[in-house]
Amino acid sequence: MTLVQCLLLASALFSVGVYGLITRRQAVAMLLSIELMVNAANLALVAFAKYAGAPTQPLVLFTLAITVAEVAVGLALVMLLYRRYDDTLLDAASETKG
Amino acid sequence: MNDPIFLAALALCAPVAAALFLLVAAPVRHRGAPAAGVCVTASLVALAAAVRLIFVHAAQGDARWTTTWISAAGKPIAEVGLHLDGASVSMLAVVCLVALCVQVFSVAYMHDEPPRGYGRYFSFHALFLFSMNLFVLAPNLLQAFAGWELVGLTSYLLIGFYFAKPSAAKAAVKAFWMTKLADMGFLFGLLWLFVATGSFEWTTKLAPEVAVGVTLLFFLAVVGKSAQFPLHIWLPDAMEGPTPVSALLHAATMVAAGVFLVVRADPLFAQAEATREVMLWIGSFTAVFAACLALVQRDIKKVLAYSTCSQLGYMVAALGAGSAFAGYFHLGTHAFFKALLFLAAGSVIHAVHSNDLADMGGLRKKMPLTTLTFVIGALSLAGIPGFAGFFSKDLVLATLEGRANWVPWTMLMGAAFLTAFYMGRVVCMAFFGALSHKAEHAHEAPLWMSGPLLVLAVPSVGAGFLGGWLAHLLGAHYETHIGLTPIVASTMAIAGLLASLAIYGRRRDASVAGAIERLDKASLVDRAWELGYRRALLGVSGVLGWFDRYVIDGLMNFTGYTTIEAGAAVRGAQTGRMRHYVVAVVLGAVLLALMGVL
Numbered sequence A: 001m002t003l004v005q006c007l008l009l010a011s012a013l014f015s016v017g018v019y020g021l022i023t024r025r026q027a028v029a030m031l032l033s034i035e036l037m038v039n040a041a042n043l044a045l046v047a048f049a050k051y052a053g054a055p056t057q058p059l060v061l062f063t064l065a066i067t068v069a070e071v072a073v074g075l076a077l078v079m080l081l082y083r084r085y086d087d088t089l090l091d092a093a094s095e096t097k098g
Numbered sequence B: 001m002n003d004p005i006f007l008a009a010l011a012l013c014a015p016v017a018a019a020l021f022l023l024v025a026a027p028v029r030h031r032g033a034p035a036a037g038v039c040v041t042a043s044l045v046a047l048a049a050a051v052r053l054i055f056v057h058a059a060q061g062d063a064r065w066t067t068t069w070i071s072a073a074g075k076p077i078a079e080v081g082l083h084l085d086g087a088s089v090s091m092l093a094v095v096c097l098v099a100l101c102v103q104v105f106s107v108a109y110m111h112d113e114p115p116r117g118y119g120r121y122f123s124f125h126a127l128f129l130f131s132m133n134l135f136v137l138a139p140n141l142l143q144a145f146a147g148w149e150l151v152g153l154t155s156y157l158l159i160g161f162y163f164a165k166p167s168a169a170k171a172a173v174k175a176f177w178m179t180k181l182a183d184m185g186f187l188f189g190l191l192w193l194f195v196a197t198g199s200f201e202w203t204t205k206l207a208p209e210v211a212v213g214v215t216l217l218f219f220l221a222v223v224g225k226s227a228q229f230p231l232h233i234w235l236p237d238a239m240e241g242p243t244p245v246s247a248l249l250h251a252a253t254m255v256a257a258g259v260f261l262v263v264r265a266d267p268l269f270a271q272a273e274a275t276r277e278v279m280l281w282i283g284s285f286t287a288v289f290a291a292c293l294a295l296v297q298r299d300i301k302k303v304l305a306y307s308t309c310s311q312l313g314y315m316v317a318a319l320g321a322g323s324a325f326a327g328y329f330h331l332g333t334h335a336f337f338k339a340l341l342f343l344a345a346g347s348v349i350h351a352v353h354s355n356d357l358a359d360m361g362g363l364r365k366k367m368p369l370t371t372l373t374f375v376i377g378a379l380s381l382a383g384i385p386g387f388a389g390f391f392s393k394d395l396v397l398a399t400l401e402g403r404a405n406w407v408p409w410t411m412l413m414g415a416a417f418l419t420a421f422y423m424g425r426v427v428c429m430a431f432f433g434a435l436s437h438k439a440e441h442a443h444e445a446p447l448w449m450s451g452p453l454l455v456l457a458v459p460s461v462g463a464g465f466l467g468g469w470l471a472h473l474l475g476a477h478y479e480t481h482i483g484l485t486p487i488v489a490s491t492m493a494i495a496g497l498l499a500s501l502a503i504y505g506r507r508r509d510a511s512v513a514g515a516i517e518r519l520d521k522a523s524l525v526d527r528a529w530e531l532g533y534r535r536a537l538l539g540v541s542g543v544l545g546w547f548d549r550y551v552i553d554g555l556m557n558f559t560g561y562t563t564i565e566a567g568a569a570v571r572g573a574q575t576g577r578m579r580h581y582v583v584a585v586v587l588g589a590v591l592l593a594l595m596g597v598l
Helices: A004-024 A026-053 A057-085 B004-024 B024-033 B033-060 B086-109 B115-136 B141-162 B164-198 B207-226 B234-240 B243-252 B256-265 B273-296 B301-322 B324-352 B367-383 B389-403 B407-431 B446-473 B483-506 B510-517 B524-573 B576-598
Strands: B061-070 B075-084
Touching: A004 A026, A004 B576, A026 A057, A057 B207, B004 B024, B004 B061, B004 B075, B004 B086, B024 B033, B024 B115, B033 B115, B075 B086, B075 B141, B075 B301, B086 B115, B086 B207, B086 B243, B086 B256, B086 B324, B086 B446, B115 B141, B115 B243, B115 B367, B115 B510, B141 B164, B141 B207, B141 B234, B141 B256, B164 B207, B164 B234, B207 B243, B207 B256, B207 B273, B207 B576, B234 B243, B234 B301, B234 B483, B243 B301, B243 B324, B256 B301, B256 B324, B273 B301, B273 B407, B301 B324, B301 B389, B301 B407, B324 B367, B324 B389, B324 B446, B367 B446, B367 B483, B389 B407, B389 B446, B407 B483
Parallel strands: none
Antiparallel strands: B061 B075
């Protein structure tokens, strides 16, 4: 695999994540989409380290740690969403409508 | 108790403490009598402090205490504080003494008021005494302006004390309008002075043209406050207020504030000979003009009101002639005898329940004490030798005697004759002659009312002998002398009295009296003012009001309206749905990426 191939894979993964985030209505599915996007970024970082010699591998560790925290918060939000609206569809929470 | 600053602060703080207490403690105010107690006690403390201050000042000399006020850009714009010199110390004592007498008199005079009105009356009185003292003790023109406006406010409140009566409410508004018009002069004078010199001091050195402009503006304020022609018309109407108020504010102290201002600002006026010339002529003319109007009034209080205008004209003329001391001396004696006359008139009004001279007559037997004190006041005002008014009026006239132009001197001599004449007329009509119908049940005033009359009668006779002492305080020179002026003045006074006795005495000369009454032209000046106010002022106000409503407010409303409409137009973008925001973020990111590439 070359750098370009890796980056293409990462872009594809990221695009799938964005598509999921936009089209899915389930809060859990949207969280999963976000995970995909983060992992696409991680893949790109690792690829840069391996093929271009960039010092980006420690960043991946940071990203993983942050992602764990983000998922913890995200799932708590999903729990609250369910308690409040008896539903995990994020469209229910649209109080910020202008 | 020997610190002059402490004593002056006490004279200032006692009335304001009383006023604030009565303002806050509504239950005390509504019960009436306790409010009177608070107010009179405060005035008593102020008077005691003021009297003690005279002795302390005599021993220790002038004193001054100030603190900075309105700091801007690191340096204070102005100062407030207490300024103690001969003029302020003596004026403080006069104000406190007359105020106390009037308040004690009011305790009985206002007795029939409902308790709420009674309490309100005395809280206004406390506020007035504070305002006047603030003005008198001012170390610079800015604090003087604050006191000046405050006495104007209390004047408005007290003239309109019977606000349920339309004429009283109208008179209060009229007084407010006329004095406010004049006060614009004070305000613009202050601004001009500050722009020119950066200071509000009494003794600033000015360029000649600035001096004339500034002092003319100040003099406009004096014309309004001290009821000089042509702004005098509010004073007779101010008689709608309770009689003790007329005695204190509209005879003895508040209207004299204008004169005191000029005495204080004498270093400024000394630099403007043109202004002094104007003052001399306006003062002399007012003295004669108002005396003529006083001849024809049927209302006892209006006679005294026009007489006040006339006497203030004497003071202003003296100031215009360059003698601050002469004006100030007449201010002092006038404060005593005019307050006495008003209070005695109040005693009469209280007894016969009417202001009209025709309802009085023959009160001499029913009210001997009031008659005696009124006659003392009248003789003092007329300038009969030996009474206080003689000495001060003589000094005013003597100041004018040496001038190249003899017209003002002659005018004031004529006014002296008229003064004696109209006072003789009032005395004859009210106290002598046949007993009128309404006067049959009249009775002598109670002690609360006659006491202040007796107290004021003493300085009305004797204050003239304080001239030397007062001159020493002001650093002026004074000596009694026999010369042209005192002889002519006393002749005029005695001739005026005799003439009025001949016309209004035992055999009332109806034809002459009737001819005099037909001279009533006072309302002409009123009508001219009314026309000016209605046509000119309301017209200008209308244009300004239109501009404000449609142009200024229009701009404001347009801004608000546009904001609301713009918000409504774009509010649809906020759907509240997460996915839409994500799309927006992604599109933004793509846009940024494209911009980076291009």
